[in-house]
Amino acid sequence: MRHKSFSDQQCPIARSLERVGEWWSILVLREAFLGARRFDDFRKNLNIAPNTLTKRLNALVEAGVFERRRYSERPPRDHYALTEAGRDFRPVMWALLAWGNKHFAPEGPAVRVVDAETGAVADPVLVDRATLRPLRSPEFRSAAGPAADATTRSRHARAASSAGVSCADGLSCDGSQNV
Amino acid sequence: MRHKSFSDQQCPIARSLERVGEWWSILVLREAFLGARRFDDFRKNLNIAPNTLTKRLNALVEAGVFERRRYSERPPRDHYALTEAGRDFRPVMWALLAWGNKHFAPEGPAVRVVDAETGAVADPVLVDRATLRPLRSPEFRSAAGPAADATTRSRHARAASSAGVSCADGLSCDGSQNV
DNA sequence: CAGTATCCTGTCCGATACTG
DNA sequence: CAGTATCGGACAGGATACTG
Numbered sequence: 001m002r003h004k005s006f007s008d009q010q011c012p013i014a015r016s017l018e019r020v021g022e023w024w025s026i027l028v029l030r031e032a033f034l035g036a037r038r039f040d041d042f043r044k045n046l047n048i049a050p051n052t053l054t055k056r057l058n059a060l061v062e063a064g065v066f067e068r069r070r071y072s073e074r075p076p077r078d079h080y081a082l083t084e085a086g087r088d089f090r091p092v093m094w095a096l097l098a099w100g101n102k103h104f105a106p107e108g109p110a111v112r113v114v115d116a117e118t119g120a121v122a123d124p125v126l127v128d129r130a131t132l133r134p135l136r137s138p139e140f141r142s143a144a145g146p147a148a149d150a151t152t153r154s155r156h157a158r159a160a161s162s163a164g165v166s167c168a169d170g171l172s173c174d175g176s177q178n179v
Numbered sequence: 180m181r182h183k184s185f186s187d188q189q190c191p192i193a194r195s196l197e198r199v200g201e202w203w204s205i206l207v208l209r210e211a212f213l214g215a216r217r218f219d220d221f222r223k224n225l226n227i228a229p230n231t232l233t234k235r236l237n238a239l240v241e242a243g244v245f246e247r248r249r250y251s252e253r254p255p256r257d258h259y260a261l262t263e264a265g266r267d268f269r270p271v272m273w274a275l276l277a278w279g280n281k282h283f284a285p286e287g288p289a290v291r292v293v294d295a296e297t298g299a300v301a302d303p304v305l306v307d308r309a310t311l312r313p314l315r316s317p318e319f320r321s322a323a324g325p326a327a328d329a330t331t332r333s334r335h336a337r338a339a340s341s342a343g344v345s346c347a348d349g350l351s352c353d354g355s356q357n358v
Numbered sequence: 359c360a361g362t363a364t365c366c367t368g369t370c371c372g373a374t375a376c377t378g
Numbered sequence: 379c380a381g382t383a384t385c386g387g388a389c390a391g392g393a394t395a396c397t398g
Binding site for chain 1: 370371372373374378
């Protein structure tokens with residue numbers, strides 16, 4: 001992976017994974033959201049080897065998720081600040097958090113999203129901005145967009161047409177599993 | 180990673196990453212959402228080596244995201260069906276998709292989320308289920324939950340208290356970067 | 359068709375030591 | 379404090395061949 005087949009993907013999910021697909025990348029972002037800015041903030045909180053951190057940080061800067069800001073010339077010192085793309089990753093992370101809480105935290109949630117003012121616990125749901133309808137299947141599905149190539153287009157065409165009939169094999173299948 | 184420090188994490192994000200942190204895992208899920216069920220569906224669409232696919236699929240079954248369903252005894256044949264946890268991953272994937280579309284698709288989106296009936300394009304936003312308020316910073320932040328250990332608790336306490344003062348270093352910082 | 363078995367390579371990552 | 383340099387291990391993933 002990452003060497004070849006990934007980069008020729010035009011799928012936005014693959015594109016995203018190219019930026020934050022590494023194990024540490026998302027944890028580094030998590031720390032940034034918690035206020036980490038300096039190299040040692042990340043290093044200590046994550047307990048990560050310094051060389052690894054350097055590489056991850058460089059990759060994230062390269063990916064346009066972090067921005068290096070020099071705050072001291074001599075000696076040279078940098079802060080790692082989130083770019084707009086980086087800040088926009090927060091909902092993705094919170095969606096991941098909600099998923100983990102729901103399915104992989106039998107003892108209850110260790111971390112939650114709360115209202116910063118009142119402390120009220122929030123329950124994250126993905127909705128359509130305009131209609132506020134929850135983005136669920138089968139009410140919504142993915143579809144080829146304007147920039148889609150032939151492959152992407154045909155894959156989604158197939159998926160769309162099979163939405164109603166993909167269980168012809170006789171398997172129990174509740175429809176909510178389709179696209 | 181994955182060998183040690185990950186497993187002692189009680190952070191829900193780390194827990195989620197333990198399940199779907201591998202490069203292929205999310206792409207495999209993407210295919211499942213597009214209707215893939217059989218081994219060869221995944222193999223052909225992803226252009227993945229069969230041994231790798233076997234390993235990923237086993238790991239995802241192990242993680243509780245897929246369920247193996249035997250539909251033929253002789254010869255033994257399995258379908259890979261999403262569990263509830265697997266189906267619940269869809270919003271996470273769509274959040275990732277929206278992020279990729281917004282920041283890494285200069286030519287425009289190749290894949291979008293649409294209303295399955297009308298075909299209307301949806302714009303995914305993460306909101307609080309009860310109030311429907313968008314989950315943004317600084318209106319919302321993460322906080323230690325009931326099952327948090329001391330470490331998690333103190334990390335979030337620090338983050339919360341630093342919300343207003345973390346820019347004391349004189350760096351430009353717009354506040355929206357804080358937890 | 360649905361995998362399993364081998365072999366191999368790349369690289370992510372950890373440990374450690376060192377520098378301005 | 380903020381990194382860089384070097385070494386080595388584990389494993390994800392690729393290529394290919396083989397089985398029921």
